[in-house]
Amino acid sequence: MSELDVTILAETPKDAQAIERLHERTFGPGRFVLSAYRLREHVDHLLDLSFTARIGTLLVGSVRQLPICIGDTPALMLGPLTVEPPFRGRGVGRMLLDRSLRDAKAKGHRLVILVGDEAYYSRVGFEVIPKGRVTMPGPVDYTRLLVAELVEGAFDGVSGTIRPDWSKAR
Template sequence: MTELSLIIRNEQPIDSEAIERLHERAFGPGRFARTASRLREGAPHLLELSFTAMVGTLLVGSVRLTPVQAGTEMALMLGPLTVEPAFEGRGIGAALMRRSLEAARDKGHTLVLLVGDEPYYRRFGFKRVPPGHLVLPGPVNPDRFLAVELAEGALERARGKVSVLPA
């Protein structure tokens, strides 16, 4: 198979429909019941920190970052990170992760949270949130509640309930 000509670019408003179809194919209808999804639907994601992966004109991946309050600390909630199932295993998800974390750090953000598989996200610096340190507004397997500090001490300062920012 030939190498993909992959372009990572900022998400554009015109991408919304294609991204929603991608989420539907990747996660199915149960995606709306997940705690992280319910939290993210309460606030808009930041286009300046959200990216798409394109192969030609085909959108094959997406990552979004949404601002949240983590106790008294401002944070970002990552997700969903989605790759078109036919394009999985080609480094697209990793490229999207690196770009979004780099952009968040460059914009001065200090903490990124997510619910996901630690073995996958560990390579990007994510580690488990200490039990009881932060509380999401719904049930989450504590082994899957992860954080990466973009500035030292950010996770230690973030204690309490994770919620969407008031409008």
């Protein structure tokens, strides 16, 4: 395969079933017990900050962002980010990440957290949250809890429990 002609589009309600099938294929049924999924039970992701990657009409990737708070500080939780296995390693995930972070910053968001691989996400500015600074309900590997400041200094003084942004609860 040569270069892929990938289109990144804002997620729409019509994408929900295809994205759920993608998550099912790539993450399996165990995904529902993860702490990040527990947070998603109460608040919907933001469609204007969640994106799909398509090659023609084929959905090959997705990223979502959820409104959360760290203590009383508003933030976003990025994820899940996934790409169909045959299209991994070709820049699709990076395109989704770049678009989601750029649009979040443009809309005035200051902080994004996620649970993921530091080696992968550090390329776009994420770093491990210092131990003991935040807590997350349920089991979580704190070495994989990462933060990116969309505005310099936005994480200064922020601490507390990660929770859904109840002002946006269903």
